[in-house]
Amino acid sequence: MSQITIKSIETIIVDLPTIRPHHLSMAVMRNQSMVIIRLFCSDGIEGIGEATTIGGISYADEAPETIKLAIDTYFTPLLINQDATKVNYLMKVLDKNVSGNNFAKSGIETALLDAQAKRLNVKVSDLFGGAITDQLPVLWTLASGDTEKDIEEAKHLISINRHNTFKLKIGRNEPQKDVDHVAAIKKALGKEIKITVDVNQAWSEQIAKRYILQLQEAGIDLIEQPLVKSNFDGLARLTDFFDVPIMADEAAATVSDAFKLAKIHAASVFALKISKSGGLTNIAKQAAIAQGAGISLYGGTxxxxxxxxxxxxxIFSTLPNLDWGTELFGPLLLTDDIVKKPIEYKDNSLVIPEGFGLGIELDLEKIEKYKRK
Ligand code: MUC
Ligand code: MG
Structure with a gap:
């Protein structure tokens, strides 16, 4: 059989408005910019991928424009005419020749896996031993910037059975103001509703000690990334000190971060994200480290x-220790979609579609409409 090769790679920046402003400690999002990757192979199969970050270059050290440039200028010449079926080999070539750029690598690996799964008439999860479940619990982030609006939004989402767990983004205001905001929402929604908070690295260790105590007393279920991502030891001290579980997000970016954090038990939970880790295969490796260390997992976005x-x-559907569910609500934050059949969300969960590969088809008219000119 003749070799199946990669013929061309197209990258498209798509800008979609959000349904409301989304307030994080480092940025306020009013739209989302996604780099869509179309990878065309010699057997006529197209693999689709996405590389996306938050708030331009404020969240991570890649931005939509640098992701597109890195793929077009540096990744593509390394991949063209190579065997499209050798995903691990191609990712090794990229790792050897490209330093960092994990978001871009994740988008390319997604496209390669989508193509390979379609070629074999299986789902992407089947390439990792198969899904344990076809439905994943999904929380919603309340981040309108206004306490009353957040409460109203949460009550509506609970009433239509779309979400029963909420994450609050804090770290943008004075700590006491943020903690009062969280406590007011927890009180309004009641004991049954789980609330987590994401500080996105905004606190020093001393501030964290003082205010996590208040959050714990208010009944908050999980504290995400209170300290700067490089402070692994500080995170370990907080994990040891508090009953409320501490989750590493920005700190737990790569496989080696997972290993170093696990070694000192710096967190009780890891937030996994394909973008930070450089792809789905690395998520499976991080998950194995966590499992070995008795650390729980959360499916991040x-x-x-x-x-x-x-x-x-x-990839999350294949993990046995996804104890904290997921936050895979990204498409619901956007006013429109660029695929023919949007994801179904029901019973506080996301339903993974039937169909080979990722199980989606691009809507090229929508891509044309939202494509950055
Ligand atoms: C983050 O740091 O977790 C995930 C959900 C959300 O609202 O923001 C992101 C980023
Ligand atoms: Mg986070």
């Missing part, structure tokens, strides 16, 4: 659209 969200869902 970089607020990707449907493609990145489903790529994440496929």
């Amino acid at each position: 970089m607020l990707e659209g449907t493609i990145g969200t489903l790529a994440s869902a496929h």
Whole structure:
């Protein structure tokens, strides 16, 4: 059989408005910019991928424009005419020749896996031993910037059975103001509703000690990334000190971060994201480290659209220790979609579609409409 090769790679920046402003400690999002990757192979199969970050270059050290440039200028010449079926080999070539750029690598690996799974008539999750479940629990982030609006939003989502767990983004205001905001929402929604908070690295260790105590007393279920991502020892001290579980997000980016954090038990939970880790295969490796260390898992998002969200869902669906569910709500934060059939969300969960590969088809008219000119 003649070799199946990669013929061309197209990258498209798509800008989609959000349904409301989304307030994080480092940025306020009013739209989301996604790099969509179309990888065309000699057997006529197209693999689709997505590389997306948050708030331009404020969240991570890659931005939509640098992701597109890195793929077009540096990744593509390394991949063209190579065997499209050798995903691990191609990722090794990229790792050897490209330093960092994990978001871009994740988008390319997604496209390669989508193509390979379609070629074999299986789902992407089947390439990792198969899904344990076809439905993943999904929380919603309340981040309108206004306490009353957040309460109203949560009550509505609870009433239509779309979400029963909420994450609050804090770290943008004075700590006491943020903690009062969280406590007011917890009180309004009641004991049954789980609330987590994401500080996105905004606190020093001393501030964290003082205010996590208040959050714990208010009944908050999980504290995400209170300290700067490089402070692994500080995170370990907080994990040891508090009853409320501490989750590493920005700190737990790569496989080697997972190993170093696990070694000192710096967190009780890891937030996994395909973008930070450089792809789905690395998520499986991080998950194995966590499992060995008795650390729970949470399926994180970089607020990707449907493609990145489903790529994440496929790998998360194979993990036995996804104790904290997921936050794969990215497409619901956007006013429109660029695939023919949007993801179904029901019973506080995301339903992974039937169909080979990721199980989606691009809507090329929508891509044309939202494509950055
Ligand atoms: C983050 O740091 O977790 C995930 C959900 C959300 O609202 O923001 C992201 C980023
Ligand atoms: Mg986070």
